[in-house]
Amino acid sequence: MGRYLVISSDCHAGLPNEQYRGWLDPEYRGTFDEYLSARALMEAELAERGLRNPEFAEEWESENAEGLLGGWDASRRDAELDADGVVGEVIFPDADAVSGGASAPFGAGLGATADVPIDLLMAGARAHNRWLAELCGASPARRAGVAIVPIFDVEAAVAEITRARESGLRGGILIPSMWQPHAPYHDPRYDPVWAACSDLEMPVHVHSGAADRASYGEHVGLYVAEVRWWSTRPLWFLLWSGVFERFERLSFVTTECGAFWAPDLLWTSDIVYDREHAAKKLGAQLTDRLSVRPSEYFDRNCFIGASNTRRRELARRYEIGVGNLMWGNDFPHPEGTWPHTKEWLRNAFHDIPVEETQQILGTNAAACYHFDTAALRPLADRFGPTPEELGQTGEDLGKWTDLAAAGRPWLTGKEAVELPVGD
Numbered sequence: 422m423g424r425y426l427v428i429s430s431d432c433h434a435g436l437p438n439e440q441y442r443g444w445l446d447p448e449y450r451g452t453f454d455e456y457l458s459a460r461a462l463m464e465a466e467l468a469e470r471g472l473r474n475p476e477f478a479e480e481w482e483s484e485n486a487e488g489l490l491g492g493w494d495a496s497r498r499d500a501e502l503d504a505d506g507v508v509g510e511v512i513f514p515d516a517d518a519v520s521g522g523a524s525a526p527f528g529a530g531l532g533a534t535a536d537v538p539i540d541l542l543m544a545g546a547r548a549h550n551r552w553l554a555e556l557c558g559a560s561p562a563r564r565a566g567v568a569i570v571p572i573f574d575v576e577a578a579v580a581e582i583t584r585a586r587e588s589g590l591r592g593g594i595l596i597p598s599m600w601q602p603h604a605p606y607h608d609p610r611y612d613p614v615w616a617a618c619s620d621l622e623m624p625v626h627v628h629s630g631a632a633d634r635a636s637y638g639e640h641v642g643l644y645v646a647e648v649r650w651w652s653t654r655p656l657w658f659l660l661w662s663g664v665f666e667r668f669e670r671l672s673f674v675t676t677e678c679g680a681f682w683a684p685d686l687l688w689t690s691d692i693v694y695d696r697e698h699a700a701k702k703l704g705a706q707l708t709d710r711l712s713v714r715p716s717e718y719f720d721r722n723c724f725i726g727a728s729n730t731r732r733r734e735l736a737r738r739y740e741i742g743v744g745n746l747m748w749g750n751d752f753p754h755p756e757g758t759w760p761h762t763k764e765w766l767r768n769a770f771h772d773i774p775v776e777e778t779q780q781i782l783g784t785n786a787a788a789c790y791h792f793d794t795a796a797l798r799p800l801a802d803r804f805g806p807t808p809e810e811l812g813q814t815g816e817d818l819g820k821w822t823d824l825a826a827a828g829r830p831w832l833t834g835k836e837a838v839e840l841p842v843g844d
Contacts, residue, residue: 423802423805423807424801424802424804424805424806424807425506425778425779425782425783425801425805425806425807425808425811426508426509426779426782426783426784426787426794426797426798426801426805427506427507427508427509427748427782427783427801427805427806428507428508428509428510428511428747428782428783428786428787428790428792428797429502429507429509429510429511429748429749429750429751429752429786430511430674430676430724430726430727430728430747430748430749430786430789431511431513431628431676431677431726431728431749431750431751431757432510432511432512432513432749432750432751432752432753433492433512433513433514433515433516433518433751433752433753433754434492434493434498434512434513434514434516434553434556434566435492435493435514435515435516435517435523435524435525435530435549436493436516436523436552437493437522437523438457438460438521438522438523438524438526439457440493441453441525441526441545441548441549441552442454444548444549444551444552445526445544445545445547445548446544446547446548449526449541449544452527452541453526453527456526456527460521464520464521470639477519477755478519478520481519481755482519485753485760488501488753488759488760489516489517489753491752491753492516492517492523492753493516493523493556495556495559495560496559498556499559499560499563501752501753501759501760502563502752502804503800503803503804504760504804505750505752505758505759505760505762505763506762506763506766506804506805506806507750507752507762507804508563508797508800508801508804508805509562509563509564509565509783509786509787509792509797510563510564510565510752511565511567511592511726511749511786511790512553512556512557512564512565512566512567512592513530513531513567513595513626513628513676514529514530514531514549514553514567514569514595515530515531515532515630516753518754518755518756519755525545525546525548525549525569526544526545526548526549527541527542527544527545528542528545529541529542529543529544529545529546529549529569529571530545530549530569530595530630531595531628531629531630531631532630532631533569533571533597533630533631534597534599534601534631535571535573535597535599535600535601535602535603539571539573539574539577542571542573543571543574543577543578543581545569546568546569546570546571546581547581549569550566550568550569550581550584550585550588550590551588553566553568553590554566554585554588554589554590557589557590558589561589562792562793562796562797563792563797563800564592565591565592565593565790565791565792566589566590566591566592567590567592567593567594567595567626568581568582568585568586568590568592568593568594568595568623569594569595570582570585570594570595570596570614571596571597572594572596572597572611572614573600573603575610575611575613575614576613578614579613579614579617582594582614582617582618582621582623583617583621585623586621586623591622591623591790591791592623592624592790593618593623593624593625593626593672593674593790594618594623594624594625594626595626595627595628596625596626596627596655597627597631598627598628598629598630598631598651598652598654598655599631599632599633599651605658606655606658606659606662606664607658607659607661607662607664612667615664615667615668615671616668618671618672619668619670619671622670622672622791624672624673624674624724624789624790625671625672625673625674626673626674626675626676626726627652627653627655627656627674627675627676627678628652628676628677628678628726629648629649629652629676629677629678630648630652631648631651631652632644632647632648632651633647633651649678649679649682652675652677652678653675653678653682653686656673656675656686656723657686657690659673660690660715660718660719661690661710661711661715662710663710663711665718665721665722665723666710666711666712666718669721669722671722672722672723672724672789673722673723673724674723674724674725674726674747674789675723675724675725675726676725676726676728676749677726677728677749677751678725679727679731679734680725680727680730680734680737680741680746681731681733681734681737683719683725683740683741683742683745684737684740684741684829687715687716687719687740687741687829688740688829688831690714690715690716691714691715691716691829691831691832692831693707694707694708694711694714694715695714716742716829716832719742719745720742720744720745723745724745724746724747724785724789725741725745725746725747726747726749727746727747727748727749728748728749728750728751728756728757729749729750729751729756729757729758729765730746730748730769730781731769732768732769733840735769735770735773735781736824736840736841737840738777738781739821739824739825739827739828739829740828740829740830743777743780743781744780744785745785746780746781746785747781747785747786747789748781748782748786750762763806763810763811766782766806766811767810767811767812770782770811770812770813771811771812771813772812772813772817772818772820772841773813773818773821774813774818774821775808775813775818778808778811778813820841821841823837824837824840824841
């Protein structure tokens with residue numbers, strides 16, 4: 422093949438905080454000014470307590486000052502994506518992952534929790550969504566914007582989903598990963614949300630960010646250990662409660678939570694569904710909302726936006742499902758691969774078969790988000806990496822034969838002896 426068509430399933434955009442004021446409904450602007458003052462005090466306190474790394478922030482921002490403008494500037498953004506070899510992107514909120522300086526109002530973005538009054542969360546979400554639609558309108562073929570929609574007020578959520586889709590935000594919706602003290606996501610009261618997203622072809626997302634911070638004190642390692650768990654938890658709430666059974670066309674995406682957890686979740690869920698030894702004592706209610714194995718719903722309804730996909734995760738791609746994985750560069754966050762994506766891709770994909778590489782780097786995301794690949798192909802022909810640039814010379818692309826044959830071993834009955842992870 423020629424050059425890869427690369428779509429990042431995880432990018433971020435957001436205005437510098439104070440610039441959101443003009444996008445807010447007027448009745449919330451006074452409250453927003455108070456919020457900004459409180460946020461500035463909080464950031465100063467976090468730095469004082471050693472929960473921020475000011476030296477890293479200064480170095481990151483000075484080295485990438487021009488590129489970071491792409492967090493909200495459309496033309497700068499396109500230039501950064503071109504240089505990174507990325508021709509399409511799925512855009513989440515919160516451009517600044519270091520100090521939170523370009524994030525949705527009232528904490529409505531990645532770290533949203535139900536601790537904030539729902540009217541403020543929704544006001545912040547609407548402000549961001551209005552602005553994001555304008556950003557996406559500058560390059561509509563290459564941008565799938567994800568609307569923030571806190572769904573606890575179901576009627577308001579459905580209205581915002583509809584309005585956001587009509588405004589051009591086709592990337593789906595972002596819901597809070599934590600719902601406390603509201604009803605959990607298995608509750609039928611959310612069915613109008615799932616129905617709207619299914620009908621409008623708007624994937625539902627959770628994204629890492631929120632966690633039970635109140636329990637952690639100053640132990641940041643506890644946050645690191647649990648944040649992915651909180652962000653993946655909604656998936657099995659929807660799966661086991663029959664949401665994917667009732668809404669066959671609903672797409673659900675877990676983003677920037679890695680993919681390492683998926684094989685074990687699918688394995689343990691499938692063998693419970695099949696009444697393996699330890700599950701025989703459980704009653705009919707266990708599976709009466711499901712008609713197929715959990716892994717089958719996962720293949721039909723679910724994707725993983727696996728930013729900066731790691732070698733060990735790629736080695737388990739047959740258990741996860743090659744068709745479920747979507748790579749992302751996490752622009753413009755420092756934990757992603759931007760602005761050195763091609764080097765990261767070479768390290769991760771140098772021995773992955775070309776067809777599978779194209780699926781993970783672009784085809785899967787194109788299917789999930791309905792990108793027009795014909796419209797993106799001219800950009801890919803100019804900026805996309807080639808298999809040769811990723812080191813895919815063919816010499817060791819056949820090393821995965823046993824793993825491919827094993828697939829999901831609990832279903833095929835085959836086991837590969839070891840994972841050929843390499844360096």
